Amino acid sequence: EAGVAQSPRYKIIEKRQSVAFWCNPISGHATLYWYQQILGQGPKLLIQFQNNGVVDDSQLPKDRFSAERLKGVDSTLKIQPAKLEDSAVYLCASSLEVRTGGAGAKNIQYFGAGTRLSVL
Amino acid sequence: DAKTTQPPSMDCAEGRAANLPCNHSTISGNEYVYWYRQIHSQGPQYIIHGLKNNETNEMASLIITEDRKSSTLILPHATLRDTAVYYCIVRVARSNDYKLSFGAGTTVTVRA
Numbered sequence: 495e496a497g498v499a500q501s502p503r504y505k506i507i508e509k510r511q512s513v514a515f516w517c518n519p520i521s522g523h524a525t526l527y528w529y530q531q532i533l534g535q536g537p538k539l540l541i542q543f544q545n546n547g548v549v550d551d552s553q554l555p556k557d558r559f560s561a562e563r564l565k566g567v568d569s570t571l572k573i574q575p576a577k578l579e580d581s582a583v584y585l586c587a588s589s590l591e592v593r594t595g596g597a598g599a600k601n602i603q604y605f606g607a608g609t610r611l612s613v614l
Numbered sequence: 615d616a617k618t619t620q621p622p623s624m625d626c627a628e629g630r631a632a633n634l635p636c637n638h639s640t641i642s643g644n645e646y647v648y649w650y651r652q653i654h655s656q657g658p659q660y661i662i663h664g665l666k667n668n669e670t671n672e673m674a675s676l677i678i679t680e681d682r683k684s685s686t687l688i689l690p691h692a693t694l695r696d697t698a699v700y701y702c703i704v705r706v707a708r709s710n711d712y713k714l715s716f717g718a719g720t721t722v723t724v725r726a
Contacts, residue, residue: 534718535716535718537714538716542713601712603657606657607657
């Protein structure tokens with residue numbers, strides 16, 4: 495089974511430029527997540543999609559970050575304009591929706607390798 | 615979701631069991647304990663989860679105390695490839711709400 499694919503693996507930009515990251519989840523996974531991981535910290539959820547609808551974007555800095563998931567499959571995360579503090583690894587994850595009592599706890603997230611962004 | 619406390623780092627010898635502690639003293643009755651790990655330059659990887667019973671799979675064992683205020687992840691025979699950051703996460707099982715709240719985790723170094 496193919497895993498979560500992300501591209502590019504690395505990106506270097508200057509502040510105030512824009513950048514986009516792409517994610518292809520595991521086939522059949524309805525839920526997709528974007529996390530930001532700053533060096534030395536655990537990942538922090540930015541946005542969660544259920545099919546092509548947003549479930550939670552409370553931690554997404556909406557003045558500069560945007561994300562979409564067209565047709566409930568691939569997703570893109572964009573930053574415009576980038577700031578120095580956006581330097582981080584951006585991780586995409588996907589999971590399979592399990593709609594039974596208690597089994598909701600068996601929702602396992604599968605992560606991609608991430609995109610490392612450096613803003614200079 | 616309940617907060618967890620883990621030691622920042624620990625070493626263990628290759629071939630020996632590694633016991634990783636996690637405190638979650640404010641855990642609620644409907645919150646599960648999850649463990650993920652993150653090997654350098656990779657995304658986090660699911661290891662195991664449990665509610666109140668001890669659990670075992672091909673990767674590890676999870677021991678949860680009777681009062682559920684703490685748990686221990688056991689890697690039975692640590693190898694060099696088990697060197698990683700290990701995250702203990704407590705999460706409510708709610709439909710459509712599966713987000714994981716990661717702390718800083720425990721950096722485990724397996725030494726030959």
